[in-house]
Amino acid sequence: MRPLPLFAALLIAGAATAQAPIPGSPDTKAVTAGTYKVEPGHTQIVFAVDHMGFSIFRGVFSGASGSLTLDPADIAKTALSVTVPTASVKTTSAKLDEELVSSDWLDAQRYPQASFVSTKINPGPNNTARVEGTLTLHGVTKPATMMVHFHGAGTNPMSKAQTIGFDGRLGFNRSDFGVAKYVPVVSDHVELTIAGAFEKAG
Numbered sequence: 001m002r003p004l005p006l007f008a009a010l011l012i013a014g015a016a017t018a019q020a021p022i023p024g025s026p027d028t029k030a031v032t033a034g035t036y037k038v039e040p041g042h043t044q045i046v047f048a049v050d051h052m053g054f055s056i057f058r059g060v061f062s063g064a065s066g067s068l069t070l071d072p073a074d075i076a077k078t079a080l081s082v083t084v085p086t087a088s089v090k091t092t093s094a095k096l097d098e099e100l101v102s103s104d105w106l107d108a109q110r111y112p113q114a115s116f117v118s119t120k121i122n123p124g125p126n127n128t129a130r131v132e133g134t135l136t137l138h139g140v141t142k143p144a145t146m147m148v149h150f151h152g153a154g155t156n157p158m159s160k161a162q163t164i165g166f167d168g169r170l171g172f173n174r175s176d177f178g179v180a181k182y183v184p185v186v187s188d189h190v191e192l193t194i195a196g197a198f199e200k201a202g
Contacts, residue, residue, distance in 0.1 A: 024152030024165065028127060031153045032162055033071040036198035038064050038082060039163065044195045045084055050187035057186075059091035059100070061114075068164070068198045080118040080131065082196070086111060104181050111139045116146065116170070135170070140177040146170040146194070162200035169193055 024030075043064045051057040066082035087108040089100050101108040114137045122130040127150040135144035151165040170192040175183055 023157050024154045026152050028072060028150060031072045031164060035201045036068045036164060037201050038066045039197040039199045040064050042197040046193045048191045052185055059089055061088050063088045075123045076121050078121045083113050083115040086114055105179055137177040138179050142176055144170055144172055164198050166196045
């Protein structure tokens with residue numbers, strides 16, 4: 001028997017891979033109650049600002065930590081606490097990265113962490129929730145609201161851990177936190193888009 005041509009073999013391998021089940025399910029029945037820890041490798045916090053009216057400029061924070069305690073039978077009692085190192089900020093410009101961690105902006109040496117802590121969960125339709133809480137940035141703590149959508153849950157085949165993920169959005173005015181450089185040329189309003197991954201503790 002002649003060996004399969006390389007292209008045909010790749011097609012067969014690709015088809016087999018495509019048929020493999022996706023570990024995470026968007027069905028909330030896959031969620032198990034308990035306390036979860038942030039999985040930092042797959043948690044991203046993306047910020048977006050308007051740059052001079054020309055474009056939307058984005059950057060990312062990484063290295064998040066924190067916990068999520070939930071019971072799918074009583075979502076309103078969910079508790080969320082997430083912290084991110086401000087020095088982790090990255091953009092497409094190394095020079096700008098240095099500027100953003102300086103005292104003119106985030107002042108990462110003086111304020112090394114930013115955090116969000118929930119105070120109230122309001123479940124909504126279609127696996128959404130309005131999460132009220134406090135945002136701490138640049139040494140200032142103020143009320144903030146995050147809109148969250150449940151993305152999926154299941155067992156991670158790599159870590160073997162029960163995993164749950166959410167997509168979130170949170171907006172605020174940076175001048176409220178004492179970060180007002182270049183407003184309004186660089187917009188005061190900041191929009192955060194969060195991809196949150198959590199693994200069950202224990």
